[in-house]
Amino acid sequence: MTDFSFPSPPPDDQSARPPALALRGLHKQFGEKIAVAGLSLDVPRGSFYGIVGPNGAGKTTTLSMATGLLRPDSGSAAVLGHDVWSDTVRAKQLLGILPDGVRLFDRLTGHQLVTYAGLLRGMSADVVEERSQGLLHALGLEGSSGKMVTDYSAGMTKKIALACALVHAPRVLVLDEPFEAVDPVSASTIQGILRDYVSSGGTVVLSSHVMDLVQRLCDHVAIVADGQVRAAGRTEEVRAGRTLEERFVELVGGAVDAREGLAWLRTSSDSK
Numbered sequence: 001m002t003d004f005s006f007p008s009p010p011p012d013d014q015s016a017r018p019p020a021l022a023l024r025g026l027h028k029q030f031g032e033k034i035a036v037a038g039l040s041l042d043v044p045r046g047s048f049y050g051i052v053g054p055n056g057a058g059k060t061t062t063l064s065m066a067t068g069l070l071r072p073d074s075g076s077a078a079v080l081g082h083d084v085w086s087d088t089v090r091a092k093q094l095l096g097i098l099p100d101g102v103r104l105f106d107r108l109t110g111h112q113l114v115t116y117a118g119l120l121r122g123m124s125a126d127v128v129e130e131r132s133q134g135l136l137h138a139l140g141l142e143g144s145s146g147k148m149v150t151d152y153s154a155g156m157t158k159k160i161a162l163a164c165a166l167v168h169a170p171r172v173l174v175l176d177e178p179f180e181a182v183d184p185v186s187a188s189t190i191q192g193i194l195r196d197y198v199s200s201g202g203t204v205v206l207s208s209h210v211m212d213l214v215q216r217l218c219d220h221v222a223i224v225a226d227g228q229v230r231a232a233g234r235t236e237e238v239r240a241g242r243t244l245e246e247r248f249v250e251l252v253g254g255a256v257d258a259r260e261g262l263a264w265l266r267t268s269s270d271s272k
């Protein structure tokens with residue numbers, strides 16, 4: 001008799017598996033403006049990753065290219081090893097996206113919109129119904145689920161878009177400014193949902209201007225300016241003993257100098 005045993009599975013080694021999101025040399029130019037200038041970034045699986053940067057830094061353009069919404073001039077993006085442009089269907093199955101300035105089918109009710117998002121992903125009607133009820137409840141939209149999305153406030157629109165991004169239980173969530181216009185109670189609810197999602201093995205990538213929130217919520221952070229990564233890694237490493245805001249101002253600069261031209265604003269109001 002031969003001594004046979006099944007080979008043991010390979011160890012669950014993070015370094016041996018592709019990251020949740022791998023961005024390589026992304027470049028995008030709009031006319032004369034270089035929005036993203038050869039940006040590369042690895043988002044580890046299971047991380048809560050914040051992307052911060054000043055207005056116009058290229059965050060939205062980067063996230064749009066990372067999720068297949070905008071074709072880069074050059075470079076590549078892959079989700080869990082699946083190239084966003086050559087293996088589009090698989091990459092998009094794994095992704096949940098909350099784009100900035102999201103344009104929704106706002107003549108649908110909230111409930112219809114989440115249902116539509118689920119059915120579009122090929123889910124069965126029963127599962128979609130169960131999940132949409134759960135999401136509408138968790139996001140405090142139950143009372144408005146029969147109202148057309150066009151009549152929602154900005155914060156409610158953000159929340160219904162988030163429900164659409166979550167309904168198919170994606171492995172990687174990419175959220176552009178998820179807390180913008182959202183009230184503090186809803187923001188806290190969303191943070192709880194995202195924390196649970198990461199604890200259960202999901203990966204979140206979000207952009208935000210709110211440094212305190214990113215410092216508190218995200219275990220990894222990238223500071224982006226002029227379409228390039230200025231610093232990236234574990235949040236404590238990037239902070240280097242300071243607050244994220246201090247580090248951000250240090251790397252991006254200009255905060256004090258930029259105010260110098262406004263000396264006139266500090267003169268008394270009755271001066272002519």
Ligand SMILES: Nc1ncnc2c1ncn2[C@@H]1O[C@H](COP(=O)(O)OP(=O)(O)OP(=O)(O)O)[C@@H](O)[C@H]1O
Pocket residue numbers: 030033034035053054055056057058059060061062
């Ligand atoms: N479709 C477009 N056509 C022309 N220019 C664009 C377009 N999209 C972005 N840009 C320009 O590219 C640059 C980066 O824009 P992007 O929206 O990616 O920045 P951002 O970091 O998301 O900014 P914000 O924090 O203000 O949302 C900006 O200078 C912007 O004006």
